[in-house]
Amino acid sequence: MTKYLAKIGLEMHCEMSETNSKVFSSSRNSYESTPNCNISAVDMAFPGILPVVNKEAVKKALMISMILKCSQPEFFYFERKNYYYPDLPKGFQITQETKPIPAGIYGEVEFECGDEIKKVRVNNFHLEEDAASLDHFYSTSNIDYNRAGVPLMELVTEPDFHSASEAVAFLEHMRSVYQYAGVSEADTKKGQIRCDVNVSLMDASLDESDPNNWGTKVEIKNVNSFGGVRDSINYEIERQTELLENGGVIEQETRRWDEESQSTIHMRSKADAIDYKYFVEPNIPKYKISKEWLEEIRNSIPELAMDRKKKYIDKFGLSSYDAGVLVKEKAISDYYEECVELGIDAKVASNWVTVNIVGELNKEDKSISEFYITPSMLKQITDALATGILSSKQAKEVFFKAIENNKEPKNFISKENAQISDKDELTRIICEIMDNSSTQIEQYKAGKTNLFDYFVGQVMKNTRGKANPVMTKEIITDELNKR
Amino acid sequence: MKYMDKSIEELHEMLVKGDVTSDELVKESLERSHEIQDKCNAFVTILDDAKGCEVTDNLLSGIPYGVKDNYSTKGILSTGSSNTLKDYVPFFDATAIVNLNKAGAIKVNKTAMDEFGMGGTGTTGHTGVQLNPWDRTRICAGSSSGSAAAVAAGVYPYALGSDTGDSIRKPAAYCGIVGYKPTYGMISRYGLFPFASSLDHCGVLTRSVRDAAIVVNTMKGIDPNDMTSWDSSKMDLLGSCTGDVKGMKLCYVKEICDIENYPNASHELKEHLENFKKTIELARNIGMEVDEVSVDRKLLNAVFSVYRVIHSAEATSNMSNLTGIIFGPRGEGDNYIDMIKDHRTKGFSPLIKRRFVIGSYVLQKENQERYFKNAQRARRMIVDTWKNLYKKYDAVLCPVGVGPAKKFTELDLKQDINTMSLDEHLQVGNFGGFPSITIPNGFVSNLPVGINITGNCYEDEKVLNIAYALESAMDYKGQVVKEVK
Numbered sequence: 024m025t026k027y028l029a030k031i032g033l034e035m036h037c038e039m040s041e042t043n044s045k046v047f048s049s050s051r052n053s054y055e056s057t058p059n060c061n062i063s064a065v066d067m068a069f070p071g072i073l074p075v076v077n078k079e080a081v082k083k084a085l086m087i088s089m090i091l092k093c094s095q096p097e098f099f100y101f102e103r104k105n106y107y108y109p110d111l112p113k114g115f116q117i118t119q120e121t122k123p124i125p126a127g128i129y130g131e132v133e134f135e136c137g138d139e140i141k142k143v144r145v146n147n148f149h150l151e152e153d154a155a156s157l158d159h160f161y162s163t164s165n166i167d168y169n170r171a172g173v174p175l176m177e178l179v180t181e182p183d184f185h186s187a188s189e190a191v192a193f194l195e196h197m198r199s200v201y202q203y204a205g206v207s208e209a210d211t212k213k214g215q216i217r218c219d220v221n222v223s224l225m226d227a228s229l230d231e232s233d234p235n236n237w238g239t240k241v242e243i244k245n246v247n248s249f250g251g252v253r254d255s256i257n258y259e260i261e262r263q264t265e266l267l268e269n270g271g272v273i274e275q276e277t278r279r280w281d282e283e284s285q286s287t288i289h290m291r292s293k294a295d296a297i298d299y300k301y302f303v304e305p306n307i308p309k310y311k312i313s314k315e316w317l318e319e320i321r322n323s324i325p326e327l328a329m330d331r332k333k334k335y336i337d338k339f340g341l342s343s344y345d346a347g348v349l350v351k352e353k354a355i356s357d358y359y360e361e362c363v364e365l366g367i368d369a370k371v372a373s374n375w376v377t378v379n380i381v382g383e384l385n386k387e388d389k390s391i392s393e394f395y396i397t398p399s400m401l402k403q404i405t406d407a408l409a410t411g412i413l414s415s416k417q418a419k420e421v422f423f424k425a426i427e428n429n430k431e432p433k434n435f436i437s438k439e440n441a442q443i444s445d446k447d448e449l450t451r452i453i454c455e456i457m458d459n460s461s462t463q464i465e466q467y468k469a470g471k472t473n474l475f476d477y478f479v480g481q482v483m484k485n486t487r488g489k490a491n492p493v494m495t496k497e498i499i500t501d502e503l504n505k506r
Numbered sequence: 507m508k509y510m511d512k513s514i515e516e517l518h519e520m521l522v523k524g525d526v527t528s529d530e531l532v533k534e535s536l537e538r539s540h541e542i543q544d545k546c547n548a549f550v551t552i553l554d555d556a557k558g559c560e561v562t563d564n565l566l567s568g569i570p571y572g573v574k575d576n577y578s579t580k581g582i583l584s585t586g587s588s589n590t591l592k593d594y595v596p597f598f599d600a601t602a603i604v605n606l607n608k609a610g611a612i613k614v615n616k617t618a619m620d621e622f623g624m625g626g627t628g629t630t631g632h633t634g635v636q637l638n639p640w641d642r643t644r645i646c647a648g649s650s651s652g653s654a655a656a657v658a659a660g661v662y663p664y665a666l667g668s669d670t671g672d673s674i675r676k677p678a679a680y681c682g683i684v685g686y687k688p689t690y691g692m693i694s695r696y697g698l699f700p701f702a703s704s705l706d707h708c709g710v711l712t713r714s715v716r717d718a719a720i721v722v723n724t725m726k727g728i729d730p731n732d733m734t735s736w737d738s739s740k741m742d743l744l745g746s747c748t749g750d751v752k753g754m755k756l757c758y759v760k761e762i763c764d765i766e767n768y769p770n771a772s773h774e775l776k777e778h779l780e781n782f783k784k785t786i787e788l789a790r791n792i793g794m795e796v797d798e799v800s801v802d803r804k805l806l807n808a809v810f811s812v813y814r815v816i817h818s819a820e821a822t823s824n825m826s827n828l829t830g831i832i833f834g835p836r837g838e839g840d841n842y843i844d845m846i847k848d849h850r851t852k853g854f855s856p857l858i859k860r861r862f863v864i865g866s867y868v869l870q871k872e873n874q875e876r877y878f879k880n881a882q883r884a885r886r887m888i889v890d891t892w893k894n895l896y897k898k899y900d901a902v903l904c905p906v907g908v909g910p911a912k913k914f915t916e917l918d919l920k921q922d923i924n925t926m927s928l929d930e931h932l933q934v935g936n937f938g939g940f941p942s943i944t945i946p947n948g949f950v951s952n953l954p955v956g957i958n959i960t961g962n963c964y965e966d967e968k969v970l971n972i973a974y975a976l977e978s979a980m981d982y983k984g985q986v987v988k989e990v991k
Binding site: 064067068069070071072073074075076103105107108109112113114164166298300305306307308414444 | 520568577584586591594596597598600619695696698699702703730731732733734819820822825826827828829831832833842843846866869870871874878922
């Protein structure tokens, strides 16, 4: 494998789910399982309809463009991409090509891949409309127009990735960016992310910076999961390597990823490339993007995952691993931030979230928004723990009881079952036990030190587990030394 | 009594006074519709169950009118005169129709047209050809052929049209009436079946300039559904018709209007241009200055090609929604490609198919720079030339067409390359989105001819006032075909 260097580029499409309406119509922009309920004359291209640009979608696209360190255009244009397909009601898609300048051009993204920070150049980033979705059956196909006109962002990278892991790490990074920026849920299960991948192989001994040394590019269309991206890249690298090893020539072509056979399949060659006959959409006058508006957008960019992670490590003193777990999903990080804001110690909150809560969510396959215990409920537990009312064992019990019964934790925290942290009381109990255990004390003094646990056990038995364990151990040590 | 020969203001006064009821007007208009349908084939649909309505302060309330069949009308068949939409009943009204509904205007028919507005002869619609009520052996011109014939024949005082090249202003001239398309975006295009979006305009055909002002006053307005529309609420088109034009400066283009340009001119062309000269004299007599100006002939000769390239390109894209999948008759075939092919093969007239081929050709990657982009550049140069004229002049005057309406038998004759710029110059009004109005200015061979006044964008008030002043100085205001033979 070292003989060849793979150059991989991505076209990442992500639906913008966080606008009220679609990108060129007033239909609701919302994922629905009922087909054809968020539709209008515009989405279905009835004669006489006209597109009206959703300013919020433009704003969000410009925000992403800034995050990608792209340059933003002076004027916003749209173009028509003309082709016939049953999922495309108008017979053209309103999109942006690279000329005139789209929402963003020539940027750079830093992302984590394992323990390394990698960089990828962004060729362009644009805003367009999604097509309807098709369901194919044996002899018929169903068309669902809910998706037609949903704002869609397309990010085109330069072929800067060298492995499937890098490409997937980048996709994960971008998913997090879209979520943190409040632009999209970026949920692959809802089909919100779709990718085209291009792969070429070059002689690893040659200079990568010279495009003349690059190999012929093969494009793989419609890869709809991160796993698919990984598998299709690996498959393609293997296929092309084998071809080259056997003296074959790579043809420029478009292939598609077939989930079932886990392979790429030829779709069309370069000669059959579709001419989309782009031209500027005449129904949308070019729109001047003011410097003030751009500044306003720039100032509204929220804290992104990498910023939060840095904060958690530097300010809250968390481990890099825990910080990583917390920021992986924005909703979880938001939950964690709320806990800290409510006054729960940052490290304590981190332990609860990364261990108990994430564990519980994974076990139940739930999202944090469906989780019963809110940050303020969690605080009931951590407060009781801090003041010694609960032992950590009890705290966990309260946590699970609350989930099980859908009742606030405070219902399970009471004076009655509170931890005994009164030193006098504990001393009285411990003395009483010791007075009745002269044999054990003798044996202990004679060197059988593991009998220490016997005394702890007796105290716990006596208090039905409510004795403060730390204090108990201290007092037992003191008393044993005295006798 | 023929009410439908009267102007909107006359009818309104009679309605208010109670001399006539809205129901009576509708009844007469429907009777005339059937008569003109028999004689001129002017309509796709006659709305026999149309009823009168309450008369309000609005000048249009209770008065019948016609709608070109490329306006989307809720619950009423809207075909664009195409087989691809032969049974299409929309579920929404075009914005212009909504505005007219609010005013209490009453639709009585949908007028036939050249298929989707393409073609200038009134011969390509799916319900057959429209005959000129002045002489039924002649064309009305198009594409607003049915609207022009109906207004000229006194079916009602006005009918809606649309204008991408000259589709309101040429049939108006050939039918001896007024045809006005305001500045691009003054009337929302939402609900107008698109032909070439950057050139398409809504507008109206009437028998007087004041009527045109009244109707467009009602149709216009900024529309959240059309991003190219703009706020014209401060513009009072009717109020602008004062007739005071003293000191206004007009010009006409020598390379278009001078008979010397046409050594082989027909008798009719000579008469037409003579008549144009008379109107110029008239303009001077009522206090306007009129200069002859010169425009590069190369630029003028490019107008037709520029128009053809741009409209074909936009049309082929705009009409890609006509697949027979969501609406329109479903085509036959084993897969979607064959179904779409079948629908479009059966649905479109040869003229449209030809333009789709041209449109696709000029947009192709390898041709786009040479044809489409160059056409856009030339369009810009032509518009700039006209804008330059408007720095000095209030409007440009031009004769419409090369004479009166052609006979159907003459249509197959090859277009005379020498008179092309005379025949096609109205398209400049669409290139620039200029306000442009045609009014009748006399007769040639006993058939009406017209003159066109085109001004700068947003100067509709000025253009209408000039037209109103000229109209008032001539005898053709409100003319109706006396008897359709």
